[in-house]
Amino acid sequence: xxxxxETRQASRHYGEGxxxxxxxxxxxxxxQPGEFTAIVGPxxxxxxxxxQLVGGLDIPSEGSIHLSGKxxxxxxxxxLSDFRRDHIGFIFQAYxxxxxxxxxxxxxxxxLLQGIAEKERRERVRAMLERVGLGGKENRxxxxxxxxxxxxxxxxxxxxxxxxxxxxxxxxxxxxxxxGADLLDMMHELNRKEGMTFVFSTHDPMIMERATRxxxxxxxxxxxxxxxx
Amino acid sequence: MLMLKLAFRNILRNRRRTILTILSMFGGYVLMSVQLSVxxxxxxxxxxxxxxxxxxxxxxxxxxxxxxxxxxxxVPVSEDIMSALSEQPDVQAVTARIESSALAYGDTKSxxxxxxxxxxxxxxxxSYLADKVSEGDYLTGDPDSDGYYEAMIGAQxxxxxxxxxxxxxxxxxxxxxxxxxxDLYRISAILGQPEDAExxxxxxxxxxxxxFYVMPGxxxxxxVLGRNHHQARTLETQLQNWVDNRWPExxxxxxxxxxxxxxxxxxxxxxxxGGQVTLYILVxxxxxxxxxxxxxxxxxxxxxxxxxKAIGTSPSRLFWLIVLETLVLAFSACVxxxxxxxxxxxxxxxxxxxxxxxxxxxxIVFSHYKGQxxxxxxxxxxxxxxxxxxxxxxxxxxxxxxxxxxxxxxTL
Ligand SMILES: Nc1ncnc2c1ncn2[C@@H]1O[C@H](COP(=O)(O)OP(=O)(O)OP(=O)(O)O)[C@@H](O)[C@H]1O
Ligand SMILES: [Mg+2]
Numbered sequence: 001x002x003x004x005x006e007t008r009q010a011s012r013h014y015g016e017g018x019x020x021x022x023x024x025x026x027x028x029x030x031x032q033p034g035e036f037t038a039i040v041g042p043x044x045x046x047x048x049x050x051x052q053l054v055g056g057l058d059i060p061s062e063g064s065i066h067l068s069g070k071x072x073x074x075x076x077x078x079x080l081s082d083f084r085r086d087h088i089g090f091i092f093q094a095y096x097x098x099x100x101x102x103x104x105x106x107x108x109x110x111x112l113l114q115g116i117a118e119k120e121r122r123e124r125v126r127a128m129l130e131r132v133g134l135g136g137k138e139n140r141x142x143x144x145x146x147x148x149x150x151x152x153x154x155x156x157x158x159x160x161x162x163x164x165x166x167x168x169x170x171x172x173x174x175x176x177x178x179x180g181a182d183l184l185d186m187m188h189e190l191n192r193k194e195g196m197t198f199v200f201s202t203h204d205p206m207i208m209e210r211a212t213r214x215x216x217x218x219x220x221x222x223x224x225x226x227x228x229x
Numbered sequence: 230m231l232m233l234k235l236a237f238r239n240i241l242r243n244r245r246r247t248i249l250t251i252l253s254m255f256g257g258y259v260l261m262s263v264q265l266s267v268x269x270x271x272x273x274x275x276x277x278x279x280x281x282x283x284x285x286x287x288x289x290x291x292x293x294x295x296x297x298x299x300x301x302x303x304v305p306v307s308e309d310i311m312s313a314l315s316e317q318p319d320v321q322a323v324t325a326r327i328e329s330s331a332l333a334y335g336d337t338k339s340x341x342x343x344x345x346x347x348x349x350x351x352x353x354x355x356s357y358l359a360d361k362v363s364e365g366d367y368l369t370g371d372p373d374s375d376g377y378y379e380a381m382i383g384a385q386x387x388x389x390x391x392x393x394x395x396x397x398x399x400x401x402x403x404x405x406x407x408x409x410x411x412d413l414y415r416i417s418a419i420l421g422q423p424e425d426a427e428x429x430x431x432x433x434x435x436x437x438x439x440x441f442y443v444m445p446g447x448x449x450x451x452x453v454l455g456r457n458h459h460q461a462r463t464l465e466t467q468l469q470n471w472v473d474n475r476w477p478e479x480x481x482x483x484x485x486x487x488x489x490x491x492x493x494x495x496x497x498x499x500x501x502x503g504g505q506v507t508l509y510i511l512v513x514x515x516x517x518x519x520x521x522x523x524x525x526x527x528x529x530x531x532x533x534x535x536x537x538k539a540i541g542t543s544p545s546r547l548f549w550l551i552v553l554e555t556l557v558l559a560f561s562a563c564v565x566x567x568x569x570x571x572x573x574x575x576x577x578x579x580x581x582x583x584x585x586x587x588x589x590x591x592x593i594v595f596s597h598y599k600g601q602x603x604x605x606x607x608x609x610x611x612x613x614x615x616x617x618x619x620x621x622x623x624x625x626x627x628x629x630x631x632x633x634x635x636x637x638x639x640t641l
Contacts, residue, residue, distance in 0.1 A: 057539050058635040077544045077630075085541020096536040096638060100238035112231045113541055157540070 002069060003030035004087075004165050004197055005054050010063035011220075012049050023049040025220040026063065031165065031199055036191045038208050039201045041217035047201035048093065048169050050217065054199065055088055055167045056080050085113050089158030091168035095150040097142040103129060103153045104138035110161040128160040129153075131186060133179070148175045155183055159190065165197040172204045181206055232546065236553040243526065250522045251562045254614055257515035258566030259573070261508055261610035263600070266574040268504055270581075270601035272497065276458050278595075279493070282357050284486040285324075285452035286461040287468050289314075292482045294449065295489045300329045300405055303447035304481055306435075311351065311451070317471055319455050319464055324351035325448035327438040331402035331410075333382075333431060335390030342386050342431045344400065346438020346448070355454050361427055365394040365418035370434040373415060378437035380414035385428035387419050394419065400431065404443035412441050461485035512613055520621045523555055527625040534629045535637025544630035551626035552619060559618035563611040570607065578602045 012024040024046045031037060031054070039047045052058040053065055056072045065072045067083055075083065084090075097106050107125045116124075129138055132152040142150050151174050158166050166187070172180035188210050190196045200207050208214060216224040240247050280286055288295065291302040306325040314323045327346030332339050349370040353359040359367045363384065372378050380398055382390075392398060396416050404410040414437070420427045439445050455464040468483035487494045527534075534547055577600025587596040600606075 052635045055539070057638075058633065081538060081541055081543040084539065085543075088541075090539055092536075092539075092638070094638075096532075096539075098235075098533060098536065100235065100242060109231070110541055113546075 001032055003066075004033055004068065005031045006066040007050075007053060007060070008064050008066065010053055010060040010065060012046075012053060012058065013061040022220045024053065024060075027217075027220070027222055028063075029054075029215065029222065031197060033164070033197055034191070034195045035197050035199070035213055036188065036211050037199045037213040037215060038211035039199065039215045039217060040203070040208060041223070045217040046220040047217055049220075051167050051169050051199065051201050055090060056084060057090075085110060085161075087164045089161065089163040089166040091151075091154050091158045091166065091171045093169040093173065095142070095147070095154045095174075097150055097153055097157070099142050102139045102141055103134060103145065103156075106142070106153055107157045107160045110157070114161065124160050125156075128156045132156045132183065148179055151175055152179070152183065155187075159187075159196075163196075165199065168198065168200045170202055170204070171200065172202070172207065177206070180204065184210065232550050232553055233557075236550060236557055239526075239530075239550075239554055240557055246522055246526065247558065250519055250558050251565075253515055253518050254559055254562035254618070255566050255569070257512060258562055258610050258614050259570045260511055261613065262566065262570035262606050263573050263577070264508055265609060266570075266600040266602065266606040267577055267598050268501060269603070269606060270578060270599040272501055273601055274595065274599050276497065278357075279490075280458045280461075280486045281355070281454065284489045285355065286455040286458055286486055287453045287464045288484050288486075288489055289451040289453070289468065289472055289481055290449065290484065292480050295482075295484050298328060298449065300403070300442060300449075303327075303405070303444055303449055304451060305446055305476075306448040306451060307446060310475075311348075313475070314451065314453060314468075314471070317468065319460065319467070320453055321456060322351065322355040322454040324348050324355045324452045325435060326352075326450045326452060327435065327442060327444070327447075328449050329402065329442060331400040331431065331441075333386060333390060334399040334401070335392045335396070338390055340386050340389040340429075342383070342400075342429050344402070344438065344441075345430055345432045346435045346442075347432055348435045355452060358432070361420045361425075362418040363421055365416070367418060368432065368434055369417070370436070372437075377413055377415045378434055379417035380437075381418040381420050381430075381432040382416055383420050383428040383430040384425065385423040386431065387416070388423060392416055398431070400441065402442070404441070405447075406443045408443060410441050410443065412437075458486060461487065512617060516617050516621055519555075519558075519618070520624070523551070523621055524625050524628075526554075527551060527629055531629075531632065531637045532640040534632050535634045535640075538632055539634040539638065547632070548626040548630040551629050552622040555618045555622035556615065559614050563614055566610070566614075567607050570610075574600045574602050574606060576600070 007027055007029045009026045009028055010024060011022065011026050014021040014023055027050060039050060041047055053060055056065065056067060072080060101109065104125050107128060108121050111121045129135060132155055134149060134152055137145065145153065151171065155171060172184065184206055187198055191198055212228050214226040215222060289304060291304060294302045311323045311325060314320060325348055329344050331342055331344045333342045347358065349368040353367065368379050368381060382392065382398060394416055398414045398416055399411065401411040414433065420430060439447065453468060455461060462485050465483050465485040472481045472483055537547060581597030581599040583597055
């Protein structure tokens with residue numbers, strides 16, 4: 001099978017000279033459709049950096065990133081943003097909701113960009129917010145929601161547009177274990193039933209338990225990989 | 230719709246800044262509109278006066294006469310011709326003039342004068358000639374019992390020749406047939422003051438001038454007044470048709486005042502455009518202020534733009550979002566600007582402000598700066614403000630469009 005996303009000897013360096021930080025150092029990674037991958041490693045090992053490169057949010061210092069077989073360095077800004085819109089869902093460590101939009105509007109936004117009909121948008125948003133346990137809070141703005149609630153909106157936003165792959169940077173870090181487990185079950189179900197691909201960066205044992213593949217990072221390099229049935 | 234919603238919400242976010250931005254654009258709009266109104270109004274008043282006073286709106290002459298007037302190039306004139314011309318659509322008044330020069334004699338001295346032959350009744354209806362009489366009475370047009378025609382004389386000529394009301398004036402010149410022309414007139418009026426344009430004039434009834442210059446049934450210019458000086462070009466075309474029909478064998482020309490008084494017209498245009506410079510400085514200052522706030526609002530939201538971009542908003546959409554936000558501000562400023570500028574411009578048009586020193590041109594006093602209430606004085610500033618808004622939004626918009634999502638999100 002062709003990988004959805006592939007990094008080829010991708011490096012990301014910050015600073016230069018004495019202060020050079022090799023946040024990622026020649027990492028080659030292929031994400032296959034249907035995987036439930038967890039990237040693990042100590043703080044500062046480069047997990048977030050790797051996810052950002054994989055999602056085309058950042059540009060590698062060396063090496064290349066391929067989305068559906070095409071190098072992102074060859075994509076125009078428009079192609080790249082369209083690719084992200086249609087194929088990738090992001091869940092950020094810091095939620096990153098749009099403050100002027102309500103929970104429902106935040107979820108609706110990507111579908112609006114995609115040109116999905118209003119009726120379907122509304123229905124999907126309602127069902128998804130219900131599913132993440134935010135039924136009745138559709139019209140609240142992010143600043144009227146708790147951190148955990150905001151993270152659930154972020155999860156809903158990432159999934160509601162039905163992308164091929166979801167990149168999640170420590171999605172459960174700010175949630176209580178019950179909510180975290182619920183969300184995780186939901187994602188796991190989407191993975192098994194609908195074949196949605198997930199890549200997590202995490203310290204959370206609950207995610208590691210469920211992962212079909214574990215990628216261990218240390219000092220910006222892949223230290224070890226485990227595949228599980 | 231989505232972008233408009235986002236734009237509106239973003240605008241409402243920092244209300245104080247939004248209000249300040251709208252206010253500065255609003256201030257720019259109102260100042261521009263009022264200045265434009267007053268400029269247009271004042272020039273309008275001046276040009277309407279000038280054309281009535283001197284050129285009329287359209288003239289009918291022999292070709293080349295307006296560029297190079299000469300005694301020998303004349304057009305036919307009669308009551309019949311002038312009333313036929315008066316009946317043309319949009320024509321308000323018609324008269325005929327003879328223009329040449331002569332040497333005037335008083336008691337002992339001589340003085341070169343400009344001779345104007347005018348139709349007393351029609352001229353009084355059309356121009357301000359009657360208002361220029363500073364002493365004595367306007368021409369009656371008929372010879373007196375001794376057979377002398379009346380003449381009106383400019384103040385300077387009168388002083389030089391030492392002549393007053395009722396005195397005799399002798400003119401000597403050459404007739405159109407080459408003969409020596411000389412005749413005697415009785416002074417009925419003194420025109421204007423010694424420093425005025427008409428100071429060296431001698432104004433005769435048309436019949437007297439025709440007799441003097443030996444050009445019976447002829448004049449140099451047929452002067453036509455239309456509805457206003459703006460419509461002179463249309464009237465020009467219309468009257469040229471009339472002339473071509475009336476005199477198919479001749480090549481008489483209808484010429485609009487813009488061409489008759491070419492130099493004057495150009496000077497006025499240049500003068501007016503020079504006055505606009507202050508307007509553009511004003512717009513520039515407003516722009517700098519607005520650019521500053523727009524840039525600030527974009528910088529503050531760098532992280533958010535990063536997120537929007539990360540989840541699939543295209544660079545061009547982000548760019549348009551910024552342009553849209555700025556345009557919404559500009560549009561609001563224009564709407565309230567129209568509401569505020571309307572009464573001001575209306576007041577200027579109806580009342581005006583008094584000049585520190587009234588301007589007097591040929592005996593007519595301009596004492597007020599007047600406004601103009603036209604779509605132009607509202608639309609022009611709106612176009613400038615909206616255009617400026619787009620230009621202002623370019624730089625911040627491109628900045629937002631070029632954001633690299635991770636770099637941007639790090640600022641959150
Ligand atoms: N903008 C930056 N400038 C300089 N160094 C950076 C920058 N971003 C990340 N780094 C460095 O790159 C390395 C990898 O960072 P990264 O955020 O990928 O780690 P992480 O594995 O996600 O850590 P955590 O588990 O704490 O989220 C770290 O050493 C970090 O200090
Ligand atoms: Mg991280």
